[in-house]
Amino acid sequence: MKDYRGMSIGPSRGAALVLKGIFAFSATHKSGGKITDSYQLEITVPAEFPKLLPTARETGGKIPRDGKHHVNDDKSLCLGSPLRLRLKVSGKPTLSGFAESCLVPYLYAVSYKLQNGVEFPFGELSHGEAGIIEDYMEMFGLKSKSEVHYALELLGTRRRVANKQPCPCNCGQRLGRCRLHRTLNGYRKLESRSWFNTHRKRLGAGM
Numbered sequence: 001m002k003d004y005r006g007m008s009i010g011p012s013r014g015a016a017l018v019l020k021g022i023f024a025f026s027a028t029h030k031s032g033g034k035i036t037d038s039y040q041l042e043i044t045v046p047a048e049f050p051k052l053l054p055t056a057r058e059t060g061g062k063i064p065r066d067g068k069h070h071v072n073d074d075k076s077l078c079l080g081s082p083l084r085l086r087l088k089v090s091g092k093p094t095l096s097g098f099a100e101s102c103l104v105p106y107l108y109a110v111s112y113k114l115q116n117g118v119e120f121p122f123g124e125l126s127h128g129e130a131g132i133i134e135d136y137m138e139m140f141g142l143k144s145k146s147e148v149h150y151a152l153e154l155l156g157t158r159r160r161v162a163n164k165q166p167c168p169c170n171c172g173q174r175l176g177r178c179r180l181h182r183t184l185n186g187y188r189k190l191e192s193r194s195w196f197n198t199h200r201k202r203l204g205a206g207m
């Protein structure tokens, strides 16, 4: 990551690469203006990257652990829903691609909140599982939790079989006859059927 000179390679953890140090960035958002800031981070990059995505922790104590700044229970930063991150990284599947498309937007939003004392200037998702479902409602163009759950189930099913099932959008047609099937086919390119099945089961509780 030559763009981020404050980061250096630390002792690796198993097969993963660990980057530690000061992550400095400067970014501009149309409704939030320009923000230049830095965070002390530890980024763990799995050996399987970009198939598996890195996780990042903030180690400088700058991001409040108050449940309002998208920090997971295991202290990793909640950068977005898994499928959204996968989609972002697919455009530039490198470490700097991950930094630019996943890490910087998150840190930008946190800095905005810390500097201005107000909410993020652009659509913020709920934290955790609810946020993931909200994001998938938007990505799939669906209206409810149960529709998203069903769409994930179809993504975990062979395409030919899935296309014969009733469409998750409640259009009354089979999936293969609705435009939603094109949307879902796009996501099939990002992950395997078994990934979608495992992901759905993890999200499944209470749906």
Ligand SMILES: [Zn+2]
Binding pocket: 167, 168, 169, 170, 171, 172, 173, 175, 178, 179, 180
């Ligand atoms: Zn439909």
